[in-house]
Amino acid sequence: MALTIYDSMAREKRVFEPADPNRVTMYVCGPTVYSYAHIGNARSAVAFDLLYRILRARYGADHVVYARNITDIDDKIMKAAQEAGEPIEAITKKFADIYRADMGALGVIRPGLEPTATGHVGPMIAMMEKLIEKGAAYAAEGHVLFSVDAYPDYGKLSGVDRDEMIAGARVEVAPYKKNAADFVLWKPSKDDEPGWDSPWGRGRPGWHLECSVMIESELGETIDIHGGGQDLRFPHHENEIAQSACAHHGAPLARYWMHNGFLRMGADKMSKSLGNIVLAHDLLKDWHGEVIRWALLSAHYRQPLEWTEELLKQSKKQLDRFYRLLEDIPFTEEAGDAPESVMLALEDDLNTPEAFAGLHELRDIAGQLEGEARAAAIARLRDAGRLMGFFNEDPAKWFKGAETDGLTEAVIEGLLAARADARKAKDFQKADEIRDKLSAHGIVIEDGPQGATWRRA
Ligand code: AMP
Numbered sequence: 001m002a003l004t005i006y007d008s009m010a011r012e013k014r015v016f017e018p019a020d021p022n023r024v025t026m027y028v029c030g031p032t033v034y035s036y037a038h039i040g041n042a043r044s045a046v047a048f049d050l051l052y053r054i055l056r057a058r059y060g061a062d063h064v065v066y067a068r069n070i071t072d073i074d075d076k077i078m079k080a081a082q083e084a085g086e087p088i089e090a091i092t093k094k095f096a097d098i099y100r101a102d103m104g105a106l107g108v109i110r111p112g113l114e115p116t117a118t119g120h121v122g123p124m125i126a127m128m129e130k131l132i133e134k135g136a137a138y139a140a141e142g143h144v145l146f147s148v149d150a151y152p153d154y155g156k157l158s159g160v161d162r163d164e165m166i167a168g169a170r171v172e173v174a175p176y177k178k179n180a181a182d183f184v185l186w187k188p189s190k191d192d193e194p195g196w197d198s199p200w201g202r203g204r205p206g207w208h209l210e211c212s213v214m215i216e217s218e219l220g221e222t223i224d225i226h227g228g229g230q231d232l233r234f235p236h237h238e239n240e241i242a243q244s245a246c247a248h249h250g251a252p253l254a255r256y257w258m259h260n261g262f263l264r265m266g267a268d269k270m271s272k273s274l275g276n277i278v279l280a281h282d283l284l285k286d287w288h289g290e291v292i293r294w295a296l297l298s299a300h301y302r303q304p305l306e307w308t309e310e311l312l313k314q315s316k317k318q319l320d321r322f323y324r325l326l327e328d329i330p331f332t333e334e335a336g337d338a339p340e341s342v343m344l345a346l347e348d349d350l351n352t353p354e355a356f357a358g359l360h361e362l363r364d365i366a367g368q369l370e371g372e373a374r375a376a377a378i379a380r381l382r383d384a385g386r387l388m389g390f391f392n393e394d395p396a397k398w399f400k401g402a403e404t405d406g407l408t409e410a411v412i413e414g415l416l417a418a419r420a421d422a423r424k425a426k427d428f429q430k431a432d433e434i435r436d437k438l439s440a441h442g443i444v445i446e447d448g449p450q451g452a453t454w455r456r457a
C-alpha cells in the first residue's frame with residue numbers, strides 16, 4: 001500500500017515517493033536548548049518519531065536518514081547563561097542532554113543525526129558568501145541580510161502576503177534594510193557576546209540560516225521530508241526555503257512539508273511566552289512515558305490537541321487494559337511486523353485515531369480466543385503497539401509502575417516481606433495492619449501458592 005502524507009506546500013494529501021528509496025531523508029527543526037521542553041514541543045518530537053518509525057518499517061531502518069538539529073547559539077540561550085552565571089556551553093549541554101533523556105522516555109527514537117548550529121558556522125559563512133554573490137543577500141553595518149525580493153516564491157508555503165508578513169514577523173525596521181521584510185542571516189556580536197570571525201566582522205548566525213546549512217551539510221540540497229510545528233511555517237520555514245533555493249540554483253529544499261498542529265491548554269496554544277506550560281520533564285515524574293505518548297498521539301497530528309489531566313488518566317486506563325492482556329504472554333523485547341489494519345491507518349497520513357481503533361479491535365479479537373490462537377492474537381496486538389512505540393514495558397513492571405503515592409517498589413517489597421514474617425509468626429494483627437496500609441495506598445496484595453504478589457489498583 002502507498003504511504004500518503006499531507007503536504008503543507010501542496011495543501012493536499014500526496015502519495016509519498018522518496019527520491020531514492022535507499023536513502024530517504026527527513027529533517028525536523030529541533031529544540032533551542034536553554035530550558036526544559038514543554039509538552040507542546042514534545043508533540044512535535046513524538047509525531048515525527050512516529051513518521052520515522054513508519055518510514056523505517058517501509059524502507060528499512062538503514063535506509064532512512066533523520067536529522068533533528070540542536071540550536072545551541074541564540075539570544076535566549078545567551079540570556080539564560082547570563083542569568084545562571086554559567087558558560088553557554090554548560091547550559092546547552094545540560095538542556096540538550098535533558099531533552100534527549102526526556103524524549104527518549106517518551107519513546108522517541110534518537111535521530112541518527114543531531115547537528116548543532118555551532119558546529120556549522122563555517123558552512124554558514126560559505127552559504128552567505130554564495131547568496132551575496134548571487135545578489136540574494138547583502139551586508140550592511142556588520143549584518144548580512146537576505147533580500148526577499150530575490151525569491152519570487154517567497155510566502156508560498158504559508159500563504160502570508162507581504163503586508164501581513166511585515167506586520168506579523170515582528171520585523172524591526174532597521175535603517176540598513178533595503179526591504180522591511182528582509183531578514184537577518186548574520187548579526188554582529190558585542191565584545192562580551194559569543195561570536196565568530198567572518199568577512200563581515202565578528203558576529204553570530206541567525207536561526208533561519210542554521211537549518212538551511214545543516215540540511216545542506218548533513219542531508220543534501222533537496223530532502224524528502226521537512227517537518228516542524230505549524231508555527232514554524234512563517235517566517236522560519238519560508239526563510240529556510242528562500243535561502244536554500246537561492247543558494248542551490250532554485251533546487252527545492254524539501255519535496256514534502258509536514259506540520260503538526262498545536263497542543264493547547266485552556267483556550268491557548270501552549271507556549272513559553274504565554275506561561276501556560278507543562279514540562280515533559282515534570283510529567284515524566286508522575287506518568288509513565290507511554291501514557292504521555294498515548295495522550296499525545298490520541299488526536300491526529302494535524303488537529304489541535306487539548307491537554308488535560310483527564311486525558312492522561314484516560315490514556316493510562318486504556319494502556320492498562322492492553323497490558324492486562326499482554327500479561328498473558330511471555331514478555332520479549334523482540335517484535336514482528338505490525339498487522340495490516342494498524343499499518344494502513346498510519347500510512348494514511350499518520351491517522352493515529354484510526355490506528356488506536358485498530359488496536360482496540362485486535363484486543364477484542366484476542367480477548368475472545370483461547371489457547372494458542374489467543375497467544376498469537378495477543379502477539380499481533382503487541383507488534384502493532386510496538387510499531388507505535390507502546391507495549392515496551394514488561395507487564396509485571398507496568399502494573400507495579402512508578403507512581404507517586406509515596407511508596408516505592410522497594411518499600412512495598414519490604415512491607416510485603418514483613419507481612420510474610422508476621423504471618424509465619426502467626427501475628428495476624430500485624431499482618432493485617434500491613435495489608436491495610438498497602439491497601440490505603442492503592443496496593444492490592446494477591447496471595448498465591450508462591451507467596452504474595454502485589455499490584456497497584
Ligand atoms: P521551539 O523550541 O519553540 O522552537 O519549538 C520546538 C518545536 O515544538 C517546534 O517544531 C514548534 O513548532 C513546536 N511547538 C512549540 N509549541 C507547540 C505547541 N503548543 N504545540 C505543538 N507544537 C509546538
Ligand code: ZN
Pocket residue numbers: 028029030211236240
Ligand atoms: Zn528549522
